[in-house]
Amino acid sequence: MIDKNNIESIIIHQGFRDFVWIDPREIVVAHWVRVKCIFGCKDYGLGTCPPNTPSVNECALFFKEYKSGLIIRLNKFADKNDYPSEWSEEMTNSLLDIERKIFLSGFQKVFLLNQTCCSLCKDCPGNRLDCKDKGRSRPSPESFAVDVYKTAKNAGIEISVVSENPSEINRIAILLIE
Numbered sequence: 813m814i815d816k817n818n819i820e821s822i823i824i825h826q827g828f829r830d831f832v833w834i835d836p837r838e839i840v841v842a843h844w845v846r847v848k849c850i851f852g853c854k855d856y857g858l859g860t861c862p863p864n865t866p867s868v869n870e871c872a873l874f875f876k877e878y879k880s881g882l883i884i885r886l887n888k889f890a891d892k893n894d895y896p897s898e899w900s901e902e903m904t905n906s907l908l909d910i911e912r913k914i915f916l917s918g919f920q921k922v923f924l925l926n927q928t929c930c931s932l933c934k935d936c937p938g939n940r941l942d943c944k945d946k947g948r949s950r951p952s953p954e955s956f957a958v959d960v961y962k963t964a965k966n967a968g969i970e971i972s973v974v975s976e977n978p979s980e981i982n983r984i985a986i987l988l989i990e
Protein backbone atom coordinates (compact mmCIF):
# COMPACT_ATOMS: atom_id res chain seq x y z
CA MET A 813 0.00 0.00 0.00
CA ILE A 814 1.42 3.35 -1.05
CA ASP A 815 1.64 6.09 1.55
CA LYS A 816 0.79 8.92 -0.83
CA ASN A 817 1.41 11.58 1.80
CA ASN A 818 4.97 10.34 2.28
CA ILE A 819 5.65 10.27 -1.47
CA GLU A 820 4.18 13.73 -1.90
CA SER A 821 6.28 15.13 0.93
CA ILE A 822 9.42 13.75 -0.78
CA ILE A 823 8.42 15.47 -4.03
CA ILE A 824 7.44 18.75 -2.39
CA HIS A 825 10.63 18.77 -0.31
CA GLN A 826 12.54 18.58 -3.58
CA GLY A 827 10.77 21.72 -4.79
CA PHE A 828 8.00 20.36 -7.05
CA ARG A 829 4.39 21.32 -6.38
CA ASP A 830 2.71 20.76 -9.74
CA PHE A 831 1.93 17.06 -9.93
CA VAL A 832 -0.96 14.62 -10.12
CA TRP A 833 -1.38 10.92 -9.37
CA ILE A 834 -2.16 8.67 -12.31
CA ASP A 835 -2.80 5.03 -13.05
CA PRO A 836 0.16 4.16 -15.36
CA ARG A 837 -2.01 1.55 -17.07
CA GLU A 838 -3.85 4.52 -18.60
CA ILE A 839 -0.76 6.17 -20.05
CA VAL A 840 -1.40 6.67 -23.77
CA VAL A 841 1.27 5.02 -25.93
CA ALA A 842 1.20 5.61 -29.67
CA HIS A 843 3.18 4.67 -32.75
CA TRP A 844 2.99 8.23 -34.11
CA VAL A 845 5.14 9.41 -31.19
CA ARG A 846 7.90 6.97 -32.20
CA VAL A 847 7.67 8.05 -35.84
CA LYS A 848 8.12 11.67 -34.76
CA CYS A 849 11.20 10.65 -32.77
CA ILE A 850 12.68 9.04 -35.85
CA PHE A 851 11.70 11.79 -38.28
CA GLY A 852 11.89 15.36 -37.08
CA CYS A 853 13.60 15.23 -33.70
CA LYS A 854 17.20 16.39 -33.52
CA ASP A 855 17.79 14.18 -30.47
CA TYR A 856 17.08 10.90 -32.29
CA GLY A 857 19.94 8.49 -31.58
CA LEU A 858 21.00 9.97 -28.24
CA GLY A 859 21.78 7.42 -25.53
CA THR A 860 18.28 7.17 -24.02
CA CYS A 861 16.31 7.89 -27.19
CA PRO A 862 15.15 5.55 -29.95
CA PRO A 863 16.58 3.34 -31.36
CA ASN A 864 18.05 2.68 -27.88
CA THR A 865 14.63 2.16 -26.30
CA PRO A 866 12.16 -0.76 -26.29
CA SER A 867 9.67 -1.13 -29.15
CA VAL A 868 6.38 0.76 -28.92
CA ASN A 869 4.52 -2.43 -28.04
CA GLU A 870 7.06 -3.26 -25.33
CA CYS A 871 6.71 0.25 -23.89
CA ALA A 872 2.93 -0.19 -23.71
CA LEU A 873 3.38 -3.50 -21.88
CA PHE A 874 5.93 -1.94 -19.52
CA PHE A 875 3.44 0.70 -18.29
CA LYS A 876 0.88 -2.02 -17.60
CA GLU A 877 3.24 -3.44 -14.97
CA TYR A 878 2.64 -0.47 -12.64
CA LYS A 879 -0.42 0.44 -10.62
CA SER A 880 0.67 3.88 -9.38
CA GLY A 881 2.48 6.84 -10.78
CA LEU A 882 2.71 10.59 -10.95
CA ILE A 883 2.90 13.16 -13.68
CA ILE A 884 5.07 16.10 -12.63
CA ARG A 885 4.82 19.30 -14.66
CA LEU A 886 7.75 21.70 -14.76
CA ASN A 887 7.26 25.28 -15.85
CA LYS A 888 9.92 27.71 -17.00
CA PHE A 889 9.80 31.04 -18.82
CA ALA A 890 12.44 30.68 -21.49
CA ASP A 891 13.69 31.57 -24.94
CA LYS A 892 13.50 28.50 -27.19
CA ASN A 893 16.64 29.65 -28.98
CA ASP A 894 18.53 29.78 -25.71
CA TYR A 895 17.33 26.65 -23.92
CA PRO A 896 17.88 26.91 -20.14
CA SER A 897 20.20 23.91 -19.88
CA GLU A 898 21.42 24.72 -16.37
CA TRP A 899 17.84 24.77 -15.11
CA SER A 900 17.12 21.52 -16.97
CA GLU A 901 20.16 19.84 -15.38
CA GLU A 902 19.09 21.03 -11.94
CA MET A 903 15.59 19.62 -12.51
CA THR A 904 16.98 16.28 -13.69
CA ASN A 905 19.18 16.00 -10.59
CA SER A 906 16.21 16.78 -8.33
CA LEU A 907 14.01 14.22 -10.09
CA LEU A 908 16.73 11.58 -9.79
CA ASP A 909 16.98 12.39 -6.08
CA ILE A 910 13.23 11.86 -5.74
CA GLU A 911 13.45 8.52 -7.53
CA ARG A 912 16.27 7.45 -5.19
CA LYS A 913 14.40 8.51 -2.05
CA ILE A 914 11.26 6.66 -3.12
CA PHE A 915 13.36 3.57 -3.87
CA LEU A 916 14.90 3.74 -0.39
CA SER A 917 11.46 4.06 1.17
CA GLY A 918 10.64 0.58 -0.12
CA PHE A 919 9.48 0.86 -3.73
CA GLN A 920 11.96 -1.23 -5.69
CA LYS A 921 10.20 -0.81 -9.04
CA VAL A 922 10.26 3.01 -8.98
CA PHE A 923 11.33 4.39 -12.35
CA LEU A 924 11.70 7.93 -13.64
CA LEU A 925 10.85 9.03 -17.14
CA ASN A 926 12.78 12.25 -17.15
CA GLN A 927 11.59 15.69 -18.27
CA THR A 928 14.11 15.77 -21.11
CA CYS A 929 16.27 13.54 -23.28
CA CYS A 930 19.32 12.49 -21.33
CA SER A 931 21.99 15.14 -21.70
CA LEU A 932 24.16 14.42 -18.69
CA CYS A 933 27.31 14.16 -20.84
CA LYS A 934 28.56 16.46 -23.57
CA ASP A 935 29.94 13.61 -25.66
CA CYS A 936 27.15 11.01 -25.50
CA PRO A 937 28.22 7.97 -27.57
CA GLY A 938 24.58 7.35 -28.52
CA ASN A 939 24.12 3.81 -27.30
CA ARG A 940 23.37 2.03 -24.04
CA LEU A 941 26.49 -0.13 -23.95
CA ASP A 942 28.90 2.80 -23.99
CA CYS A 943 26.77 5.13 -21.84
CA LYS A 944 29.06 7.05 -19.48
CA ASP A 945 26.61 7.32 -16.60
CA LYS A 946 24.44 4.20 -16.75
CA GLY A 947 23.25 4.60 -13.18
CA ARG A 948 21.68 7.99 -13.78
CA SER A 949 20.63 8.07 -17.42
CA ARG A 950 16.85 7.90 -17.84
CA PRO A 951 14.61 8.07 -20.91
CA SER A 952 12.01 10.74 -21.51
CA PRO A 953 8.28 9.88 -21.74
CA GLU A 954 8.40 10.64 -25.48
CA SER A 955 11.24 8.19 -26.02
CA PHE A 956 8.96 5.54 -24.51
CA ALA A 957 6.30 6.48 -27.09
CA VAL A 958 4.09 8.29 -24.59
CA ASP A 959 1.55 10.66 -26.11
CA VAL A 960 2.37 13.27 -23.49
CA TYR A 961 -0.33 15.76 -24.50
CA LYS A 962 -3.14 13.24 -24.35
CA THR A 963 -1.88 11.50 -21.21
CA ALA A 964 -1.49 14.81 -19.37
CA LYS A 965 -4.86 16.08 -20.56
CA ASN A 966 -6.58 12.88 -19.42
CA ALA A 967 -5.01 13.48 -16.00
CA GLY A 968 -6.29 17.06 -15.90
CA ILE A 969 -2.99 18.73 -16.75
CA GLU A 970 -2.75 21.25 -19.56
CA ILE A 971 0.46 21.65 -21.54
CA SER A 972 1.03 24.88 -23.42
CA VAL A 973 2.05 24.67 -27.05
CA VAL A 974 4.78 27.27 -27.49
CA SER A 975 3.59 29.71 -30.15
CA GLU A 976 5.41 32.82 -28.97
CA ASN A 977 9.01 33.30 -28.05
CA PRO A 978 10.06 33.74 -25.32
CA SER A 979 7.24 32.17 -23.35
CA GLU A 980 6.51 29.66 -20.61
CA ILE A 981 7.60 26.16 -21.52
CA ASN A 982 6.22 23.05 -19.84
CA ARG A 983 8.18 19.88 -19.35
CA ILE A 984 6.63 16.61 -18.19
CA ALA A 985 8.24 13.90 -16.07
CA ILE A 986 6.55 10.64 -15.12
CA LEU A 987 7.35 8.67 -11.99
CA LEU A 988 6.23 5.04 -11.91
CA ILE A 989 5.93 3.76 -8.36
CA GLU A 990 5.44 0.31 -6.96
Ligand code: SF4
Binds near residue numbers: 936938943945946949
Ligand atom coordinates in the same frame (compact mmCIF):
# COMPACT_ATOMS: atom_id res chain seq x y z
S1 SF4 B 1 24.43 9.51 -19.28
FE1 SF4 B 1 25.70 10.53 -20.81
S2 SF4 B 1 26.40 8.89 -22.16
FE2 SF4 B 1 24.65 8.07 -21.00
S3 SF4 B 1 22.85 8.45 -22.29
FE3 SF4 B 1 23.07 10.20 -20.91
S4 SF4 B 1 24.27 11.71 -22.08
FE4 SF4 B 1 24.55 9.72 -23.08
